[in-house]
Amino acid sequence: NAGVTQTPKFQVLKTGQSMTLQCAQDMNHNSMYWYRQDPGMGLRLIYYSASEGTTDKGEVPNGYNVSRLNKREFSLRLESAAPSQTSVYFCASSGLGTGEAFFGQGTRLTVV
């Protein structure tokens, strides 16, 4: 079972460049999330989508946009990357009636 698949696994961007992180899940989950993880800060929620067609801001949404393309896919876009966005990004999904989130393997992004 693939679970939650994120691409790419690694990326280096120059300041001002744009990119989209892709995420897909094959567990028929309604809810999907994007987190970033920084040393000493823990995981922080960027955006989430409770169901297909809806998205909401999390704790740190500035500088990001998301698209819930369909039930399976939830992408995160950086329009103009900044060094402060250097981080490890995790996509996650969860089903109804459960507090368990399943995470992708992460994307290590460096903005120089």
Added chain:
Amino acid sequence: RKEVEQDPGPFNVPEGATVAFNCTYSNSASQSFFWYRQDCRKEPKLLMSVYSSGNEDGRFTAQLNRASQYISLLIRDSKLSDSATYLCVVTPFTGTASKLTFGTGTRLQVTL
């Protein structure tokens, strides 16, 4: 004050030892509580949910103290494979992974 606070450690313990971690949370409206485990450079994975009456899963025991707003994780007979970072997670919802708030994690290193 952070919503979820954990001692970052590291906790260095010999194999076979018993070790306990505490985690405090500030939002009294928190309803659901979890411990996640994260191996180095990997994604977080659910270790166990924490129930009001306390619960056990093999060598792992989780406790919740709502009055003092803390949860704990006890690991008995530590194994080398228990070496990881343990993340305390809370949410104001029941039965959903929405609005999960993560602690920064407590690192455990089990040695021979």
